[in-house]
Amino acid sequence: MVDDFQVRVVVEDDIGVLHWSGYADQPTLDEAVSLAADDSLIGRGLRRVEASVPATDRLAQRALHKAGFRREGRRRRAVPDGNGGFIDALLYARLIEDQVYGMGAMTAIMDSVMPAHRIIGHVLIRDEHGRVLFVEPTYKDDWELPGGVVEADESPRAGAIREVHEELGVRIELADQPLVTDWMPPYLGWHDAIEFVFDGGRIASGDIEGFVPPPEEIRGYHWVMPAEIPSRVRDFSARRIAGILDGTGLGYTEGGFPIGPVPPGPR
Known part of the structure; x- marks a missing residue:
């Protein structure tokens, strides 16, 4: 017609x-x-x-x-x-x-x-005292683990390594498997995202003291004791990191919450 x-x-x-x-x-x-x-x-x-x-x-x-x-x-x-x-x-x-x-x-x-999701590669790094390393971004109040958004055609692991080098001036080796793969809900105007958190091992707290962070992105670095982390990050990030540190939230999570097994029965 x-x-x-x-x-x-x-x-x-x-x-x-x-x-x-x-x-x-x-x-x-x-x-x-x-x-x-x-x-x-x-x-x-x-x-x-x-x-x-x-x-x-x-x-x-x-x-x-x-x-x-x-x-x-x-x-x-x-x-x-x-x-x-x-x-x-x-x-x-x-x-x-x-x-x-x-x-x-x-x-x-x-x-x-098709829908496009942001992919984020972050790295959990601890020092000799058990503190966790955070970067303080210039564009928001809450702090973040080192790392960032993965570029097109870049793997989450490669993106995390690149971002850590750009932010901290050090090259680190990462395990093949992430500690956590987390679905992150929308917040602060961002759409949802998939975040991979890798284990960056331990480095001495003084190893990054001489590196000048990119001023347009990072105000500074902070070593934070686990008990103080919730006051510096979003609730879902605090849950995610706590689950890594105590071993209860490894694998796949959503908004920092572990996903339990699906109960038996009809669906």
């Missing part, structure tokens, strides 16, 4: 912006979007075609996926919803060099639209 349906591509330099108006059923929309993209990139020699569609328009998103477009971002509250409010818009694009057909194309498209 088609109702006054029209497709056009507005070109500026070698970039095209795909628009359509009116209503079309899914097969018609799929074919029109695919033909317009092929004509723009192959027939007219453009290097990029992009489209912005409401986040609630599933037909449009399916058509763009089938035509090889990948999601690049979200414009918040960008489109009127018809009721005096606004909804988000999703930005899609297809480049001339993008693979469009075959398994590699589909997985690349799906990779662009």
Whole structure:
């Protein structure tokens, strides 16, 4: 079914912006979007075609996926919803060099639209007195274990080693297995995350005294006795570290809480 349906591509330099108006059923929309993209990139020699569609328009998103477009971002509250409010818009694009057909194309498209989680690699380091090492960030009040966010295509272990070197100026060896893998709930404007805490062993408290921390990120370092940790970190972080130190919270946790076995019976 088609109702006054029209497709056009507005070109500026070698970039095209795909628009359509009116209503079309899914097969018609799929074919029109695919033909317009092929004509723009192959027939007219453009290097990029992009489209912005409401986040609630599933037909449009399916058509763009089938035509090889990948999601690049979200414009918040960008489109009127018809009721005096606004909804988000999703930005899609297809480049001339993008693979469009075959398994590699589909997985690349799906990779662009699937949820993305932050991965964090932290390291628990103790000194000769049993104190735990923390860094004091410049951008929030609570302290953190050394480490940080893992970069794209970097393993949690490699990310933790890199971050510790950047923050402390020392290179440490980490065990193959993390002490804890914890799901961290949303907080402070962050979405949820998966955090790996590795055992950094023991180092002498004086080993890092001469290193100057990156001033834009870290105010300083602190060696903290276990009993004082809850006053310096978030509750879920305090639970996570306490579970490591007393051995009750190793393995997989959620928000610092150990996950017990699933009770028997129907589900």
